[in-house]
Amino acid sequence: MSLNVGNRAEWDSWRTHLGCPELSVRVYDAGGDIRRSSVAEVVLGGCRISVELVEEVSMTDISRLLDAEVDP
Secondary structure (H helix, E strand, O other): OEEEEOOHHHHHHHHHHHOOOEEEEEEEEEOOEEEEEEEEEEEEOOEEEEEEEEEEEOHHHHHHHHHHHHOO
C-alpha cells in the first residue's frame, strides 16, 4: 500500500504513527523543476506500507544542503 501525502507535517505524522524507520530521499530534475521525494517504508503483517512526499525545492535549498556537508 502506498500513501502520497501533501506536506512534510503530514508525512512526519504518518511515518511516526507507522513507526517507519527507513527513509530515502531523492532529488531529481522534473522538466526544469527540482523536486525532492521522501519515502518511508515499513512491513506490517506481510503488507509493505510506504509513505511518500514529493516537494518542489529551490537552488537555495540545495546550496544549503551542500554547505552543511562541507562544514565539519
